[in-house]
Amino acid sequence: MKAEMKAVVLGLAALAAATLARAEEVNVAVAANFTAPMNVIAAEFAKDTGHEAKLAFGSSGKFYAQIKNGAPFQVFLSADDAKPAKLEQEGMTVVGSRFTYAVGTLVLWSAKPGFVDDKAAVLKRGDYNKLAIANPKLAPYGAAAVEVLEGMGLMAAAEPKLVQGENIAQTFQFALTGNAELGFVALSQVMKDGKITSGSAWIVPGNLHQPIRQDAVILSSGEGNAAAVALMKYLQGDKAKAIIRSYGYDI
Amino acid sequence: MGFSDADLAAIWLTLRLAGITTVLLLIIGTPIAWWLARTRSNWKGPVGAVVALPLVLPPTVLGFYLLLAMGPNGPVGQFTQWLGIGTLPFTFWGLVVASVFYSMPFVVQPIQNAIESLGERPLEAAATLRAGPWDTFFTVVLPLARPGFFTAAILGFAHTVGEFGVVLMIGGNIPGVTRVVSVQIYDHVEALEYAEAHWLAATMVIFSFLVLLALYTLNPATRRKQA
Numbered sequence: 001m002k003a004e005m006k007a008v009v010l011g012l013a014a015l016a017a018a019t020l021a022r023a024e025e026v027n028v029a030v031a032a033n034f035t036a037p038m039n040v041i042a043a044e045f046a047k048d049t050g051h052e053a054k055l056a057f058g059s060s061g062k063f064y065a066q067i068k069n070g071a072p073f074q075v076f077l078s079a080d081d082a083k084p085a086k087l088e089q090e091g092m093t094v095v096g097s098r099f100t101y102a103v104g105t106l107v108l109w110s111a112k113p114g115f116v117d118d119k120a121a122v123l124k125r126g127d128y129n130k131l132a133i134a135n136p137k138l139a140p141y142g143a144a145a146v147e148v149l150e151g152m153g154l155m156a157a158a159e160p161k162l163v164q165g166e167n168i169a170q171t172f173q174f175a176l177t178g179n180a181e182l183g184f185v186a187l188s189q190v191m192k193d194g195k196i197t198s199g200s201a202w203i204v205p206g207n208l209h210q211p212i213r214q215d216a217v218i219l220s221s222g223e224g225n226a227a228a229v230a231l232m233k234y235l236q237g238d239k240a241k242a243i244i245r246s247y248g249y250d251i
Numbered sequence: 252m253g254f255s256d257a258d259l260a261a262i263w264l265t266l267r268l269a270g271i272t273t274v275l276l277l278i279i280g281t282p283i284a285w286w287l288a289r290t291r292s293n294w295k296g297p298v299g300a301v302v303a304l305p306l307v308l309p310p311t312v313l314g315f316y317l318l319l320a321m322g323p324n325g326p327v328g329q330f331t332q333w334l335g336i337g338t339l340p341f342t343f344w345g346l347v348v349a350s351v352f353y354s355m356p357f358v359v360q361p362i363q364n365a366i367e368s369l370g371e372r373p374l375e376a377a378a379t380l381r382a383g384p385w386d387t388f389f390t391v392v393l394p395l396a397r398p399g400f401f402t403a404a405i406l407g408f409a410h411t412v413g414e415f416g417v418v419l420m421i422g423g424n425i426p427g428v429t430r431v432v433s434v435q436i437y438d439h440v441e442a443l444e445y446a447e448a449h450w451l452a453a454t455m456v457i458f459s460f461l462v463l464l465a466l467y468t469l470n471p472a473t474r475r476k477q478a
Contacts, residue, residue, distance in 0.1 A: 059441060061440065061441035061442065061443065062440075062441065064443065065440065065443075086443075129337075130341060130423075132423070135424060135438065135441075137438060137441075137442045138438065138441045138442055162425075163341045163423030163424070163425060164423055164424035164425070165423075165424075166419060166424065166434075166437065166438075166441070170419070170420075173315075173318070173420075174318075174340075174423065177318055177319055177322045177324075178322050178323045178324050179318060179321075179322045179323065179338065179340045179341070180341075180423075
């Protein structure tokens with residue numbers, strides 16, 4: 001009887017240990033612009049691997065500061081490629097874990113149907129009240145927008161009409177509420193299932209600006225975390241890539 | 252190191268915004284405080300609650316609704332367009348309007364408390380001496396309630412200087428127009444320019460401390476109690 005009990009307890013313990021070893025947890029800091037696709041990916045990830053990815057969404061600049069100050073994240077999905085590279089230089093990441101998980105597409109968008117045509121004539125004519133861009137100092141989409149305006153020789157004309165959002169979500173809000181008739185936003189914000197959902201848009205050709213690379217990296221605290229490694233692998237798999245593309249990113 | 256031109260522009264803009272807002276709030280807030288302190292109307296509760304809303308609402312909520320209301324399709328935006336002055340978001344005066352709402356309770360409540368604590372007697376005395384309402388206000392209420400007005404002006408000013416969320420939502424971060432100090436600090440931090448951020452942030456801490464110190468040591472009300 002006693003021996004039997006012992007066997008059961010041992011068996012349960014072994015089972016628990018095995019489950020623990022298999023299903024781990026990973027805390028992920030996710031750039032705000034990647035919220036929607038990442039929620040879907042994390043759900044699929046849990047189904048397919050048993051690991052749990054706990055997601056925190058926010059600005060990459062804030063995450064960088066928090067990570068430097070000991071925030072308990074094991075994986076960082078940045079909105080750019082500069083911050084993961086900087087963390088790598090500073091020895092805060094697992095070497096060799098950095099890769100580009102998504103490439104953003106810039107779009108000139110208006111809440112008004114028919115306002116923007118596929119040649120961005122309205123932008124060239126200067127026939128709009130305000131043009132919203134993300135802060136070029138902080139957001140890669142903003143830097144790309146400035147590059148496009150300069151490349152088209154329209155910066156001088158546009159400058160007095162520029163308003164800046166602190167991030168691409170706020171920039172979209174300015175355009176969505178009609179306070180700015182035009183906005184350079186992320187395609188992922190106005191696209192669902194491969195279609196522009198409302199208003200009118202010009203998808204900016206990729207050759208007009210540097211690619212908007214969003215990089216992911218495993219942080220030092222994620223060293224040896226099986227879930228972190230699994231998530232990085234999952235993000236590069238076909239299933240995740242299809243989800244990422246359906247939200248208007250390239251990869 | 253020190254302040255860049257952009258930092259100085261932000262500081263000047265912030266002081267201008269806070270100064271104008273405080274003056275407007277004293278003008279608008281005083282009659283509201285007077286009414287709230289004296290009325291027996293059933294509307295006292297609802298009006299007082301609306302004035303106090305910014306105390307509990309996240310600034311992003313207030314900013315978001317102001318953005319919608321003042322936008323081209325919102326009621327305020329329709330009105331300003333009808334007046335021929337365009338829409339308010341992304342302008343200095345848009346920030347002033349937002350700040351007036353945002354800092355309202357910090358000005359109305361101290362004045363209201365001061366007037367309530369006067370009680371009926373000084374006003375009745377003034378009335379028996381045939382003082383008109385304006386006369387009563389300037390020669391009786393204003394001098395007696397001075398500590399309340401002092402607190403109101405300082406808190407209104409300081410709170411507007413510290414405003415961030417609302418400005419972020421409706422400002423558009425335009426240098427010299429809507430880029431105030433708090434937004435400038437935020438930009439420095441987000442861009443990992445920590446040294447620049449420290450300069451401005453430390454200045455804000457010292458400024459806020461000095462303002463509150465002034466409030467607690469210079470205010471006639473607290474001084475009288477100490478004496």
